[in-house]
Amino acid sequence: MPDLKDLNNIYLIAAFIIPGLIISYMRSRFITGRMEKFSDAALGYLTLTLVYYGFALPLVGWILTFEQGPVKTLLWWSLLIAGPVVFGLVLGVATQREWLRWIANKLRLRMVHNTPTSWDWRFSNCQNARFVMVTLSDGSSVAGIFGTGSFASTDPAERDIYIEELMDVGEDGSWSYREEPAGVLILAKEIRYIEFKKEL
Structure with a gap:
């Protein structure tokens, strides 16, 4: 040095x-x-x-x-x-x-991807608001809108996520807005997996 x-x-x-x-x-x-x-x-x-x-x-x-x-x-x-x-x-x-x-x-060449994790890649490409469903470690799920007011941590040690607006999912699979909009912060240890639904 x-x-x-x-x-x-x-x-x-x-x-x-x-x-x-x-x-x-x-x-x-x-x-x-x-x-x-x-x-x-x-x-x-x-x-x-x-x-x-x-x-x-x-x-x-x-x-x-x-x-x-x-x-x-x-x-x-x-x-x-x-x-x-x-x-x-x-x-x-x-x-x-x-x-x-x-x-x-x-040029038919293969490059190593520069983004280190699929978490970073997926959330860096969420340019438009979309419906997401987070399945928690206890088997329950949380559905909502991941948009400009939402956030996914880029800290590899703490992959928490904030969903700006929660939604209700009926037994028939239909999604509906809540009367009183509310967001939710989900800690990394509570997340089992995340499903990305269609864009708004």
């Missing part, structure tokens, strides 16, 4: 680690919201930084044409901070929309 007391090492970390860290952070906002420990992900940050610099190389050449001064300093900081933010946003959107997977499928 570089000695952080050495000014030159601080510049190296700022130049080769921080852009990758920012890119990874912005990208994670579109997937699971989680990031790896710095010690485990440092090599990944370096790799992302190098890829980013590969795309930003024309900008580096352009910035070098400026005389030393506040404008050049501002451009360098924009390259180190604003550029990675934009690059991370683009990667995040591309990952969420699965553009790279679409390209790989066209």
Whole structure:
């Protein structure tokens, strides 16, 4: 690990680690919201930084044409901070929309899925409100609407879910709204499985 007391090492970390860290952070906002420990992900940050610099190389050449001064300093900081933010946003959107997977499928290539669990994948793709039925550990079930006012935890240690509006399910399988709308929070230990019904 570089000695952080050495000014030159601080510049190296700022130049080769921080852009990758920012890119990874912005990208994670579109997937699971989680990031790896710095010690485990440092090599990944370096790799992302190098890829980013590969795309930003024309900008580096352009910035070098400026005389030393506040404008050049501002451009360098924009390259180190604003550029990675934009690059991370683009990667995040591309990952969420699965553009790279679409390209790989066209080329008949198989990619490992970037979303770590089916829980993360299913709830990250709930763009429209839909009916859900949660079967609890005691065998009973809870039905309701999972929409914009609902929430599913992205913390792998606590997979709780909040359903914004409960519904009643009749013996014939028909769903009906309650007279007084109410939401419910269901803890992870109470969930056996979740059924996703049709969209509203």
